[in-house]
Amino acid sequence: MPRLSRAESQAKTRETLLATAKTCxxxxxxxxTSLDGIADAAGYSKGAVYSNFRNKDELCLVVLDAIRAxxxxxxxxAMIGKVSFEEKVSTLEAWAEEHIGDRAWTALEVAFAVHxxxxxxxxxxxxxxxxxxxxxxxxxxxxxxxxxxxxxxxxAEDVAVAILSLGIGLGVQRAVDPRLSVRTLGTLVRxxxxxxxxxxxxxxxxxxxxxxxxxxxxxxxxxxxx
Numbered sequence: 001m002p003r004l005s006r007a008e009s010q011a012k013t014r015e016t017l018l019a020t021a022k023t024c025x026x027x028x029x030x031x032x033t034s035l036d037g038i039a040d041a042a043g044y045s046k047g048a049v050y051s052n053f054r055n056k057d058e059l060c061l062v063v064l065d066a067i068r069a070x071x072x073x074x075x076x077x078a079m080i081g082k083v084s085f086e087e088k089v090s091t092l093e094a095w096a097e098e099h100i101g102d103r104a105w106t107a108l109e110v111a112f113a114v115h116x117x118x119x120x121x122x123x124x125x126x127x128x129x130x131x132x133x134x135x136x137x138x139x140x141x142x143x144x145x146x147x148x149x150x151x152x153x154x155x156a157e158d159v160a161v162a163i164l165s166l167g168i169g170l171g172v173q174r175a176v177d178p179r180l181s182v183r184t185l186g187t188l189v190r191x192x193x194x195x196x197x198x199x200x201x202x203x204x205x206x207x208x209x210x211x212x213x214x215x216x217x218x219x220x221x222x223x224x225x226x
Contacts, residue, residue, distance in 0.1 A: 014052045016042050022063045026104040030060060030111040057122050060112055065129065067108075071099050072136075085148050085193060089186050096182040100167055101174025110172065134160050150196035159192060 004012065020042035024033045035056055039046045053059040075095045082088045099105075116122040137160040145152050152159060166188055174180045 010052075013044065013048055017044065017049055017052055017059075018062060018066065021059050022066060025060060025063050025108050026067075030108055030115060035059070057116075057119075060108075061125060061129070064109065064112065067105060068133065071105075074099070085144075088144070089189050089193075092189065093182060093186040096167070096170075096185050100171045100182055100185070101178055101180070102171075103175045106171045106175040134164060137164060145196065148193075150193060153192060153195040162192075163188065 017038065021033075021038045024038050024041060028037075033056075035049050036046055038059070039049050042048075049059070053062065075092070078091050078095055079088060082091050113126065116126045134157075138156045141152070141156045141159045141163075144150075145156070163185070166185055170180065170182055170185060174182070
C-alpha cells in the first residue's frame, strides 16, 4: 500500500476524529463529552484534536453540520423520482417519521443551542448556520411553488420559518413522546398549498371576469340660442 501524503494523512485523521466525535456527542451528550475522551476513542493524542479543531465548540459545530447534511441527503435521495406534489409531501412525512424526534440528535441540538446562547461569538456562528439552513428551505419552497404553479399565501421566507419551526418543535416533543405523529407537518404543507391554489384560482377568476363599463355621464342638453 502506497504511503499517504501529509495532506492525505491529515485528512484521514480529521475524518476519524469527526466520526468518533459524532459517536461520542450523540451517545453521551454535549456536556459529558470531552476532547480527551474523543482523542482516546479515536486512537490519537489530544494534540491531534487541537491541530484540526480550535476547541470542543468548533468540533461540535462541525459534527452538527455533518448530521444535518446526512439528514438532508436522506430526504433528497427519497425525493428522487417523485413528481406530483402529493408524492413529495408523503415522502416528506415518511422522512419526518424516521428522523424528526431522534432523541440523541435532538438532545445534542438543544444542549448545544443553550450552551451557545451564553457565548455571543458562538451564538453568532450557530445563527449563521441556521441562516444557511433557512436559505436552503426558502430556495426549495420557491422552486416547488414555481414547479407546481402555486402562488404562495405569504413570503417564501415566512413559509420556511413556519415549516422549520414546526419541524423543530415536533422534534423536541417527539424526543419526549415518540407516539406523537408528524402528520401535522404534512398537514401544514398541504394547507399552504391549498391556500396558494385558492389564491391562484381567485386571481384567475378576477382576471377572466369581464370588466364593467364605466357609467356614462349624460350630456347636458344644448341651449337654444335666443
